[in-house]
Amino acid sequence: MTPLAKLLSRRIAATGPITVAEFMGECLLHPEHGYYSTRDPFGAAGDFTTAPEISQMFGELLGLWLAQVWLDQGAPARVTLAELGPGRGTLMADILRATKALPGFHDAAHVHLVEASPALRAVQRQTLDGHDITWLDRPEDLPDAPLLLVANEFFDALPIRQFQRDPAGWRERQVGIVDDHLGFGLSAPAPLAQLDHRLDDTAPGDLVETCPAAQPIMAEVARRIAIHGGAALIADYGGWRSYGDTLQAVRQHRPEPPLDNPGAADLTAHVDFEALAKAATDVRVSAMTAQGVFLERLGITQRAQILARGMTGAALESHIAAHRRLTHPQEMGTLFKILALTPKGSPPPPGADP
Ligand code: SAH
Numbered sequence: 001m002t003p004l005a006k007l008l009s010r011r012i013a014a015t016g017p018i019t020v021a022e023f024m025g026e027c028l029l030h031p032e033h034g035y036y037s038t039r040d041p042f043g044a045a046g047d048f049t050t051a052p053e054i055s056q057m058f059g060e061l062l063g064l065w066l067a068q069v070w071l072d073q074g075a076p077a078r079v080t081l082a083e084l085g086p087g088r089g090t091l092m093a094d095i096l097r098a099t100k101a102l103p104g105f106h107d108a109a110h111v112h113l114v115e116a117s118p119a120l121r122a123v124q125r126q127t128l129d130g131h132d133i134t135w136l137d138r139p140e141d142l143p144d145a146p147l148l149l150v151a152n153e154f155f156d157a158l159p160i161r162q163f164q165r166d167p168a169g170w171r172e173r174q175v176g177i178v179d180d181h182l183g184f185g186l187s188a189p190a191p192l193a194q195l196d197h198r199l200d201d202t203a204p205g206d207l208v209e210t211c212p213a214a215q216p217i218m219a220e221v222a223r224r225i226a227i228h229g230g231a232a233l234i235a236d237y238g239g240w241r242s243y244g245d246t247l248q249a250v251r252q253h254r255p256e257p258p259l260d261n262p263g264a265a266d267l268t269a270h271v272d273f274e275a276l277a278k279a280a281t282d283v284r285v286s287a288m289t290a291q292g293v294f295l296e297r298l299g300i301t302q303r304a305q306i307l308a309r310g311m312t313g314a315a316l317e318s319h320i321a322a323h324r325r326l327t328h329p330q331e332m333g334t335l336f337k338i339l340a341l342t343p344k345g346s347p348p349p350p351g352a353d354p
Helices: 003-015 020-029 056-072 090-098 118-127 193-198 214-228 273-279 291-297 300-308 313-327
Strands: 079-084 109-114 133-136 147-152 161-166 169-178 181-186 207-210 230-239 248-251 254-256 266-268 283-285 336-343
Touching: 003 020, 003 169, 003 181, 020 161, 020 169, 020 266, 056 090, 056 147, 056 230, 056 291, 056 300, 056 313, 079 090, 090 109, 090 118, 090 147, 118 133, 147 214, 193 207, 214 230, 214 273, 214 283, 214 336, 230 273, 273 336, 291 300, 291 313, 291 336, 300 313
Parallel strands: 079 109, 079 147, 109 133, 147 230
Antiparallel strands: 161 169, 161 207, 169 181, 230 336, 248 254, 248 266, 283 336
């Protein structure tokens, strides 16, 4: 049993089952035993890898996207260049390198990173050495200025609640003690106004998920873009409208049952892009767009060809594999999606379906 499993078991024995969201929140961000609080989980030696860790092309293209939006909005003299959940800081480093040559952009951009994990803040500090960075706990603390924001695989790490439809309403999935081990159970059924809109497209026995923390974060980001201008680009895995159990644990690049190693495995869930889009009011919200299509439209193939010129052997092979991994429909190309937020009335942002 992991130390966090012991702690949670004692707590559940004393005060009863906890929701999946409480479980996920503790597993990821418990101050002493949380997965992100205690380690750098990325890369081949870690537990999983993400688009910016796969290839520099991802961050470069996102950087150019942000630069184009900045130019389209009249190149404001001061902008907040922000990232939610920056991991190792690789994406921001690639964004900054790709935009270095654009006159005025680095002078205008003040980098703000919203990061909950002290361990990862330290890694980001190293990756972004030489840049002036401000760290924040919450997006509410961002400065009042035009906002250029990216978030890659941030929303999939926010705790989800799970509800199983029942003839008498909804039963919430909980984590309790079953045969001396952590195990799943269900609360008593009750009607839930928040899920009334799911009564039409579900049947008893079906499971849906909600992500309570995502909605206020999206609303806050959209509010700032509506008032001050700018844009947000959300990239993540998931789909339009949650359906079914998508809670997933990954350790050393292999999936495992989510209750097996609390605090020692990464836990994520599919992002419900419909819920994100709905929370973003008073801005233009793009259609949810497949990541592969988006990156192709931004010119990933041309960029890949230019980079390939200087490569041979194993480096070239792995570069070709990285391009394929980011864009191919059977890899990250269609499971991963992007959503773009821009002010109403501004030009449509590049690459995203309108
Ligand atoms: N964007 C990075 C990392 C994704 S992992 C990449 O693509 O490689 C998720 C990141 O979000 C980690 O940096 C994690 O510490 C951070 N995170 C998770 N929950 C958070 C929260 N509630 N507030 C701020 N950061 C959070």
